[in-house]
Amino acid sequence: MYRSAMKKLKAWKAKVNRKPLIIRGARQVGKTWLMKEFGANEYENVVYINFDNNERMSNLFEGSLEVERLVTGLELYSGHKIDPQDTLLIFDEIQEVPKALTSLKYFHENAPQYNIICAGSLLGIALHHGTSFPVGKVEFLDMYPMSFLEFIHAMGKDQHAALLEKGDFEMANTFNQDFIDLLKQYYFIGGMPEVVHDFSRNRDFNMAREIQKHILDAYEQDFSKHAPNNVVPSIRMLWNSIPAQLAKENKKFIYGLIKEGARAKEYEIAMLWLTDCGLVHKIQRVVTPSLPLKAYEDLKAFKLYLLDVGLLSCMTGLRQVVLLEGNNLFREFKGALTEQYVLQQLKTLDGIDTYYWSAERGTSEVDFVIDNGTYITPLEVKAAENLQSKSMKVYRDKYKPNMSIRTSMADYRRDDWLLNLPLWAVETIR
Secondary structure (H helix, E strand, O other), rough: OOOOHHHHHHHHHHHHOOOOOEEEEOOOOOOOHHHHHHHHHHOOOOEEOOOOOOHHHHHHHHHOOOHHHHHHHHHHOOOOOOOOOOEEEEEEHHOEEEEHHHOOOHHHHHOOOOOEEEEEOOHHHOOOOOOOOOOOOOOOEEOOOOOOOHHHHHHHHHHHHHHHHHHHHHHHHHOOOHHHHHHHHHHOOOOOHHHHHHHHHHOOOHHHHHHHHHHHHHHHHHHHHHHOOOOOOHHHHHHHHHHHHOOOOOOOHHHOOOOOOOOHHHHHHHHHHHHHHOOOEEEEOOOOOOOHHHHHHHHEEEEEEEEEEEHHHOOOOOOOHHHOOHHHHHHHHHHHHHHHHHHHHHHHOOOOEEEEEEHHHHHHOOEEEEEEOOOEEEEOOOOOOOOOHHHHHHHHHOOOOOOEEEEEOOEEEOOOOOOEEEEEHHHHOO
8 A cells, every 4th residue: 555654755765864763653643664675675685573472582682782792682582684785774672662662762873874764653651650761862754544645545546646746736626526536435435454454345335344343452451461550540530531522512631521520630641642542633722823833832732632533433433424415424423423534644744743722712723723833823623615704714713824825625715815625635735
């Protein structure tokens, strides 16, 4: 399958001052497949080590971290000679052996000729347990579920994807209905690679749902396996409350929806756990949309989104028949799926920080404000055809942004101050 991250891996390989690369992301977003596929296409040999429940590797890295010794041990374990010129070393689930993470420092400093790529699903959680991290000695690549553009490729619609990649909106508008039909499928299927791969072959919505349920079950098992026992109930309750949080008219996170009388302090660790392992995205409110947005965060107000729109539609019990009911799908659950979808696409774009803005008394709210380091752009998400927005007008009158963006079911159109971007083209926002 087409994954845009492959281009980033090729660029990493071509670097002169390359450092070991760590791919971060939730379980089952395709990290292992990407590393192996990259190795198979770009190197003569691949040595793949999975550190999960691997006693031999744990023992190897418990000893001296001298590079020559480690390489000898890896050769003995894998049965392959490791030539730094044509061999890719893959360390999977590296957080399970903290000393392996530390060793990356010595590989970078003393043996930078080795090509090393690592992945860790629970890396953020491991770091909170005091794992020594090689700061400044590694590079990072964040990986998410498949974006809508990647989904279009997976459905065999490469020419449709090319229209968006080229920004040919005149032609794309002509095939508007094709993009809408694909988007409806994406709302239901989402971007988890296993689900997309099966659907691309069988076009079976029921099987897609079954796979999504298995993925959600696996996440629930992770809660019990990796989180402290006293925190597991809080994680489960918080996780299961997210669909209800997003189905509200005002999607600001409210602890009282988890259970009556719930307080922030009870769920701090649970929130941290879910964000660290990439299962939720926490989007903070900003008081004033000024650069840099991070300096104007309201730490008490935020929205929580899941990692994938397909998993959200599974958790909310979205019925397959809704896909046939015109554009009602985009308004389901008060537009929750649409807002989730938009945020999910924004997260795949490098160099964009995403927040939301609301007036002090909550009378106006802009769904997202995005910061690309140079200027701030308000982004309004409209699930329905009704394009009137009092909140955007309030924001514009007060802060006078150079450009405002509205994403909706309407066709692409650019005016002096407003860019109307079809929902199916959110990834072209750059």
